[in-house]
Amino acid sequence: MKPVRVALLGCGVVGTEIVRLLAEQSDDLAARVGAPIELAGIAVRRPDRVRHGVPRELLTTDAMGLATREDVDLVVEVIGGIEPARSLILGALKTGKSVVSANKALLAEDGETLFAAAREFGADLYYEASVAGAIPLLRPLRESLVGDRIHRVLGIVNGTTNYILDQMDTHGAGFAEALEEAQGLGYAEADPTADVEAFDAAAKAAILARLAFHTPVTAADVHREGITEVTAQDVAGAKAVDCVVKLLAICERFEDRGVSVRVYPAMIPRSHPLGSVRGAFNAVFVEAESAGSLMFYGAGAGGAPTASAVLGDIVAVSRNLVSGASGPAETSYAALPVLPMGETITRYHVQLDVADQAGVLAQVAEEFARNDVSIQAVRQEGHGDDAQLVIVTHRAPDRALAATVESLRSHPSVREVASVMRVEGDL
């Protein structure tokens, strides 16, 4: 059988692992594909760097030359970032080559351009590794659930922040302390911005929302709040109502009114399947009309898991090439509007330090009522200087909830708004 010729763009941790696996499992892969998979070349910036197990004669610094070379059938992009990755992928697609990419930032920023090019030139563009590492997630959304109507996707899609929040939950640590520990153990980078400010999770949310709702969504459409402001008090408040704070990527459909795509730290019941996702693990919970509730769980990052996802795509695309077929095209036919955060329906959990005097509860409740926010539960705790009100609202537009909190900040009976946290799941 004529081999499938693969060009690899980028050879860092993931790339090196792909090279290793392609060599080690070549017989198995050939049997599964129906043809051998051959490495045609590897584009790197620094060919002199030592890469164990990577054949030096395959290295080149001419990435575009390799990506568009005539003897290449399939281009695998593991460079990351927007450029030159975008130009290289477009170059490959335009010369009819199929592409496998792990590039969440690029897919979230400019997926439409890439998908349009793939359609136009009849090539496959697969990107399972871009969200939640090795957890099969995009293919299930794109193919298994394609006959269903997805209502909501709730995901823990960033291992670093989950590790930090888990430490805060388990040991009562503050954010700064937990971050430092995560950095020491290699779970967080020296510059943790992409993770803790939720840029990473927001890119993944955009990709998930697009697939779930057949609607174009970019990273810029995603409402994003990181975890740097999460306090020990937030976490303790969650604990008191048997919840845990998680950074959640939420893609939600509000019937035909539109979709909401957002990432923020929120309280979720410990009994929720996402509530027990510990450490740096990822999990994505999907609520669909017919399928009901589903969860996908696994390692969300790391060289080997990411390589596994890339390799799965390489095999799938290679099978398509061998059989002359192509995979399902991306559809964004539904083109639902993306709602601003203010119009998204959420719930708040608010802790207020209040003056210890008769009538405070009534005055505070009045403030919620004035904004048309209904209260589900209220708890009074402590006395004197420690007097606290803990309020959980019913569902309401986020704008009304935010306005309520804003007016409470300057309310004469409220000494301090000690904690504000959104709530997801049934509390």
Added chain:
Amino acid sequence: MKPVRVALLGCGVVGTEIVRLLAEQSDDLAARVGAPIELAGIAVRRPDRVRHGVPRELLTTDAMGLATREDVDLVVEVIGGIEPARSLILGALKTGKSVVSANKALLAEDGETLFAAAREFGADLYYEASVAGAIPLLRPLRESLVGDRIHRVLGIVNGTTNYILDQMDTHGAGFAEALEEAQGLGYAEADPTADVEAFDAAAKAAILARLAFHTPVTAADVHREGITEVTAQDVAGAKAVDCVVKLLAICERFEDRGVSVRVYPAMIPRSHPLGSVRGAFNAVFVEAESAGSLMFYGAGAGGAPTASAVLGDIVAVSRNLVSGASGPAETSYAALPVLPMGETITRYHVQLDVADQAGVLAQVAEEFARNDVSIQAVRQEGHGDDAQLVIVTHRAPDRALAATVESLRSHPSVREVASVMRVEGDL
């Protein structure tokens, strides 16, 4: 666009739901497929039965006529059982029609015949709904993880038995009592044999093993033990070591020596992701070389979830038909031997009522040693007539473990072997 014409074989709970969804979501499905999906006919045994929302003019009792009719592109089989389902599917495949089936019993008994026919006639055969209802599982195994090496699949794939065992765990109920309650609530059938004797789980284990190991496995190859013998003492013993008893479908690869496919009640740590799967939910835990540990969780049965899985397959196959492609063919190229249970490596948790006398522990330990079984932990409990030894072994061939228990049954110091339960996961 030329429509995709679908013949439905069987119209019970799942079939009726499929008819409803095809009508209700026809616009969405057409957009996702690239062509409308049209119902060409529905084969039923009793056309006079009332079926809400099912067009009477589409009904026929001539199933084979419908399955092989010229204007049909895709045949959906939701009859279940071996015959006439097998003949109908073969008839459809031989006339070049693609097939979607939810029939676990047939796929587990005679999948090879069906797959061979699909290959020979260039047709698709999809069957996501046959295992774990709506949980996307077969496609991830078949496609997402196809570039990886799967070591082990551990599944809770039968909701009825999980419900019963969960009740036993939560309320300390005995098997008979928990079964009766499950029957009252509709979680168990009047004749619960297929569930409680694990025939259902064994069929699913065969299907999973085939996909995971690219090896032909039939239901007859699966070592099967049901849950009817599970006692309150077994469950209490598990609790004492922070474990829970689950009916597990286990597909395990022992390097190139072979694979083991088995279903039995076993103890698993509560902290294991499968340990918190409650009620009638299903979950499948996959351990792969590169991807690491993954879990898929959701509703394993019911009309709507099963219909969702079938519909996902209908869309996938329809897309293939529209683009003139076909899905990945089944491979069983690896053809690894299926090991007998005796050669499978497992661990036992044994509770012994023993004579309260010096030296019993030594005598019992000697029995394990004689069979080359190493003990990981032993605990002595109670005194006098209540004296008990609880032993957890290290991993050993099941044959050696079973022989040890057998010899303990007639050991003079052992009054009774009170409980024997295999252990999975790290204890």
